[in-house]
Amino acid sequence: MNHTVLNVDLEENIKLILQYIGEIPEREGLIETPKRVIKMYDEIFKGYKEDPSSYLRKTFKEDHRELVLVKDISFYSHCEHHMVPFFGVAHIAYIPNGFVVGLSKIARMLEAYDRRLQLQERLTFQVAKTMFEVLNPLGVMVVIEAEHFCMTIRGVQKPGAKNVTTETLGIFTEDNELVHKVLDLIKTK
Numbered sequence: 001m002n003h004t005v006l007n008v009d010l011e012e013n014i015k016l017i018l019q020y021i022g023e024i025p026e027r028e029g030l031i032e033t034p035k036r037v038i039k040m041y042d043e044i045f046k047g048y049k050e051d052p053s054s055y056l057r058k059t060f061k062e063d064h065r066e067l068v069l070v071k072d073i074s075f076y077s078h079c080e081h082h083m084v085p086f087f088g089v090a091h092i093a094y095i096p097n098g099f100v101v102g103l104s105k106i107a108r109m110l111e112a113y114d115r116r117l118q119l120q121e122r123l124t125f126q127v128a129k130t131m132f133e134v135l136n137p138l139g140v141m142v143v144i145e146a147e148h149f150c151m152t153i154r155g156v157q158k159p160g161a162k163n164v165t166t167e168t169l170g171i172f173t174e175d176n177e178l179v180h181k182v183l184d185l186i187k188t189k
Ligand SMILES: Nc1nc2c(ncn2[C@@H]2O[C@H](COP(=O)(O)OP(=O)(O)OP(=O)(O)O)[C@@H](O)[C@H]2O)c(=O)[nH]1
Pocket: 079, 080, 081, 118, 119, 120, 121, 148, 150, 151, 155, 156
């Protein structure tokens, strides 16, 4: 399949990048690489073709108004500055208000956002906001812990450094005890 964007052949452009880094695009091992890279981009950036909120639309009527926390959801994303991975775990908590959502759908919604070029702060906010708007819960809290390859394999080169971002909406903005409950549960193995 020929991949073109605005009449420009994408494979030819990937060959140019290969040449730029010092490679010979025509050597045997690299012949199929441009195709593979495009296929990989289709996968790791598939979020642009998805509507994240659609995953939360199927809910179950349930009169549970206590904390629900889906923790340690592993994720991969790519930073918009360098297009290299940042990855880690997301913890997503909410207090239902008449409806609960299937747990896997929360992870699917996260994935629809993480499979894009992202900023960790924006990813955290988008996930929290979508939970809040679609489920109409009493509150939402999202914590994301991630390691950024742009800080480890290049640049400042600080492997192991973790970036932690949080977002609170609704009741979590007023109830410190609830926030601490979530943080304690996240810590519990
Ligand atoms: N706040 C935030 N910063 C990020 C994220 N991902 C990468 N960055 C930072 O974005 C910044 C981009 O800085 P620039 O000075 O424009 O780019 P640079 O010259 O490549 O920066 P260095 O990484 O310091 O070499 C860097 O400090 C990265 O660490 C993120 O998700 N959130």
